[in-house]
Amino acid sequence: MSSDLPPEADELKEELFGDADYRSAFGEDLASTLDLDRWSTGLDLDKIMERFRREIASAVHKEGELRAVVRSEVFPRLASRGDAYPDAGVYKVTPEDLSLIHERLLFRSKVDAVTGTHVSHDSLPIGISQIGVGIVSYQGTSGAFTKRLFRKEMASQNTGNPLQEAMDFIDMRQNRYQGKQDTLSRMARRGIQAYAERAALVEKATAEWRMGSGNPCAHELLSGSGYMTLLDRSLTVLERLIHEHKKFVYVSDSLTDRGFLTMGLALDAGEYALLETLQREGKQIVRNWEYGGRSKHRAWRFVRESSPCVVKGIFRVSDHAAPRLFYAHKDHAHEAAWVAMADSILRPERGFPMLLDVAAVTCRGVFGVDGFLGLVEDAYTQAGANLQFMTERGMRR
Structure with a gap:
């Protein structure tokens, strides 16, 4: 943790750039962007479409040159x-190979694919978080697990001095959402969900192969999101996945590692590349996060012994x-690829494992916001x- 507000999985802090960086990224000065007299007035669709086509065509053309x-x-x-990684390189898989995987494994x-979902309600008197995890194969759902967390600030304390309690709660609520305490709370929810998905994959799934979303050694788990218990439990589950089970594959649906994704655009259909182990990435996380002494030692041991696998x-x-x-693993x-x-x-236009999409839809259907x-x-x-504490902003997913 390199600052008072630790980085979060899906709400990463934006870096602050100077004017020169802005000009380089957007092709115009920031002062020009902030000048409303230079903004378009009304909705001129012809000009908008022409600009979109020109900018997108230029970007696509540049990507084509880079691909070559x-x-x-x-x-x-x-x-x-x-x-x-010793086997790093580009490989080709044939349609026949994929058909065998369909016949012998998937169908x-x-x-088993595992995914989770999180919804929460936040209001003045109470905060409620619901985390759901589902296990799905092409024969149906084989497991569903949910946990609900209730935050009740007013109900948790009783000093016998009503006025002092009221003043304390006003101060606490005013300060809570301006500091890192609530940030860590949000991180903990994401960390708990990430842990639960991996624990279900290891302890509850029964198939020969296990499939999950994202990076198995997610930042929330390798950092513990600031909680020693979460760190220890997470690394224990990951060690079992890596050293005992081994037959797993995780697939990311995000734009992380944009450099590697740029390389991926150069792949032909049916090709895959093996790049590197997770040791370098793990070292970066552990170096930059502020652990306690025992926690840091635990994280380093995982990076040293498990990340290279x-x-x-x-x-x-x-x-x-x-x-x-x-x-x-x-x-x-190769077999995981x-x-x-x-x-x-099975969905070539999306190019993402359909079983993970099925698991996500199933999980949202069971544990979703509605x-x-x-x-x-x-x-x-x-x-x-009544509904005086219900607001659209109070619902998060």
């Missing part, structure tokens, strides 16, 4: 990088789909509060 250089110059050098329910790669199943980062990296690609080719909102509204009504 990556294929001819960068890919051949993957294995010679200083900290390269025989030998792959997880390989990061990238695949592309269609010329019409984006490349996807994937993570797998080094002993099963085939499993992810075989599932992704059912949760109904329970919250009913409870407020039964308490005689």
Whole structure:
């Protein structure tokens, strides 16, 4: 943790750039952007469409030029990088290989996918968080787990001095949402969800292969989100996944690692590349996070002993789909790529494992915002509060 507000998984702090950086990124001075006299007036669709087409065509053309250089110059050098994974390089999978994965694994329910969802309600008297995790195969849902957390500040204390209590709660609520205490609370919710997804994959799933979303060694887990217990439990589960189970594949649907994704755009349909282990990334997290002494030692041990066993790669199943980062055990990296690609080719326009999408839809259906909102509204009504504490902003997902 390098500042008072630690980085978060999906609400990362934006860096502050100078005017020169702004000019380089957007092609105009910041002063020009802030001058409202230079802004368009009304809605001139012809000019808007012309500008969009020109800018997008220029960006796509540049990507095409970059793609050719990556294929001819960068890919051949993957294995010679200083900290390269020994099997780093580009590989091709055939349609026949993918068909075998369909027949022998995916459609025989030998792959379980796990995903989670989180919804919360936040109001003055109470905060409620609901975390749900579902396990799905192509034969249906095999497990669903949920946890609800209730934050009741007023109900948790009783000093016998009503005036002092009221003043304390006013001060506490005023300061709570301006400091890092609530930031850590939000991080804890995300960390708990990330942990629960991996724990379900290890302890509750039964298939030969296990599939998850994102990076298995997520930042929230490797940092513990600021909580020693979460760190220790998370690393224990990850060690079991990595050293005992091994047959797993995680696929990312985000724009993290944009440099590697740029390389992925140079892949042809049906190609995948093995890039590096997670040791370098793990070292960066541990160096930059503020742990306690025992926690830091625990994190370093994981990075030293377990991170080198997880390989990061990238695949592309269609010329019409984006490349996807994937993570797998080094002993099963090629087969993991085939499993992810075989599932992704079922929706070539998206190029992302369909089983993970099915799991996400199933999880939202069981633990989504609509059912949760109904329970919250009913409870407020039964308490005689009507809807005075219900706001759109109070619902988060």
